[in-house]
């Protein structure tokens with residue numbers, strides 16, 4: 001059986017699943033379910049891999065961790081321990097949380113669209129660098145800050161790249177960013193507003209796969225062409241998009257291939273390269289433990305109900321992202337039955353996996369859902385008043 005989901009922190013010994021040496025069964029017994037377990041070592045390892053890849057480029061670089069992917073205090077503390085990593089924030093409360101975790105204003109980068117005057121005033125007062133993506137925001141921000149305040153401009157890649165052809169995963173023609181053809185107009189608007197454009201930004205899409213390297217290169221080339229038109233340019237920000245492995249068949253764009261694309265298309269600009277990884281850093285660092293409460297055959301389907309629904313992790317229901325489901329009693333056993341794994345929320349969309357091959361599972365068994373470190377707990381709601389899962393960092 002494929003064990004693509006195992007990694008240096010997530011291991012199987014004597015038929016038991018361990019996370020950084022902790023038995024996940026034991027953690028579920030101690031803390032109850034549903035339980036998110038996050039690995040500090042994984043967060044730091046992933047950041048280290050990224051830093052090493054960037055260090056091979058002939059230009060300066062900096063990572064801003066996208067805290068929207070996982071803002072658990074223990075995760076932010078783990079990020080904070082890695083030297084020279086900042087925070088990518090997309091709301092005033094994210095900025096405040098970053099500040100509470102010791103990140104200074106220059107270590108925080110703000111990037112979001114459709115900003116209110118309240119949002120803009122908060123950023124202006126905080127003295128944080130902001131990247132804007134509308135003429136409206138440029139005009140309104142200019143009224144709030146001293147003349148010559150630097151800002152970034154976000155551009156739309158105009159190229160469909162993402163986890164799958166589903167348009168929910170790519171950022172082409174979506175609500176974010178100026179068109180590349182609008183660069184002159186955006187520069188003029190910034191200048192009239194008293195702002196200085198010091199950087200350009202592009203987030204090509206989420207979960208970019210290796211097969212899309214050519215399109216990512218094209219998007220980077222478009223960004224480089226925009227950057228060359230900006231005389232006051234100091235930095236180029238390439239957003240996130242790395243780390244999209246959610247099933248055996250996925251083949252995410254590798255770090256080495258990404259670095260080659262940066263080297264070829266963007267480092268010749270000589271500007272500092274910035275990135276905002278969320279998924280790459282936090283995705284493999286999280287496991288969700290749940291308990292099976294119902295095993296029953298109904299209308300030809302083997303239903304498997306668990307004590308957690310999409311309110312604690314909306315990603316599978318919202319975007320159809322596949323989950324790897326591992327029974328803690330037999331983590332590597334061959335499948336014996338195909339189950340429909342569902343949660344306890346009163347919505348038909350509360351399906352964790354529509355047809356999941358598993359060894360025989362009984363009521364009371366524990367399951368691990370993974371990888372769920374990114375955009376899982378952070379996107380939770382309180383629908384049906386089921387509350388949130390307990391989260392711990394090991």
Ligand SMILES: Cc1ncc(COP(=O)(O)O)c(C=O)c1O
Pocket residue numbers: 066069088111203205206207239240241242276277278279280
């Ligand atoms: C502007 C921006 N930067 C960074 C990220 C993080 O992306 P990822 O999780 O693919 O690394 C996102 C995700 O939506 C984003 O919108």
